[in-house]
Amino acid sequence: MTKEEFKTFWNLMYPNTIPISYLFKNNHSQKWFRIHSLPKSKRYPESENEWGILLERQNQIITDLFGENEKILLVTGEYNWGERTTFITDEEEVFKQYKFLRLDNIDMFEYNSDDYDKGEIYRPAFAEIIWNLNHYDKLLKEIAINNVSAFFVSIVKNIIVVPYDGGIDFIFKDSQTRDSYKEKYKEWLSEREDGL
Numbered sequence: 001m002t003k004e005e006f007k008t009f010w011n012l013m014y015p016n017t018i019p020i021s022y023l024f025k026n027n028h029s030q031k032w033f034r035i036h037s038l039p040k041s042k043r044y045p046e047s048e049n050e051w052g053i054l055l056e057r058q059n060q061i062i063t064d065l066f067g068e069n070e071k072i073l074l075v076t077g078e079y080n081w082g083e084r085t086t087f088i089t090d091e092e093e094v095f096k097q098y099k100f101l102r103l104d105n106i107d108m109f110e111y112n113s114d115d116y117d118k119g120e121i122y123r124p125a126f127a128e129i130i131w132n133l134n135h136y137d138k139l140l141k142e143i144a145i146n147n148v149s150a151f152f153v154s155i156v157k158n159i160i161v162v163p164y165d166g167g168i169d170f171i172f173k174d175s176q177t178r179d180s181y182k183e184k185y186k187e188w189l190s191e192r193e194d195g196l
Helices: 003-013 021-027 048-066 137-144 175-184
Strands: 032-036 070-080 121-131 150-154 159-164 167-171
Touching: 021 032, 021 159, 021 167, 032 175, 048 121, 048 137, 048 150, 048 159, 048 167, 048 175, 137 159
Parallel strands: none
Antiparallel strands: 032 167, 070 121, 070 150, 150 159, 159 167
16 A cells, blocks of 8 residues: 555545544544453553453454454554654564555644644554454554554454553444444443443
């Protein structure tokens, strides 16, 4: 996939949403839900057993959504206030094995002048990967300890999967698909009314 093909796909499927994961829930709330990676909504694993539960849950649901040997996109990025000349995919060991393509910088002040200053940008990038069970455990662990952030996108199934330090957010193609998976994984949902 080229940079232009990514932009065309993204603008068609997720209009008015820039590829920064914290925006997805609000922009696509009718297609969103969240699971927690550990029982009782515990945020961080503290033992090998808890790491096992986290990776088992995350691999199970992601594989259920994408399927084995499916081509998907891995998307990441970083904020830049002008001082950084290198890019996160070159610095973080967990990203070095993937062939990332840099997307155009996003002017965050232009996007939201209330929260950002002039000159503050976000630099996104994506890589084509093949999803396989347990193949991305190292990356999932790095995300779970909040060392890096990244999300997965299935172009074929129109699903965004956003692991974070505590669980996974999902954006589905429609609310019906969302509801069926929400029911299937109801034991992993938050008890909070807002689903967080």
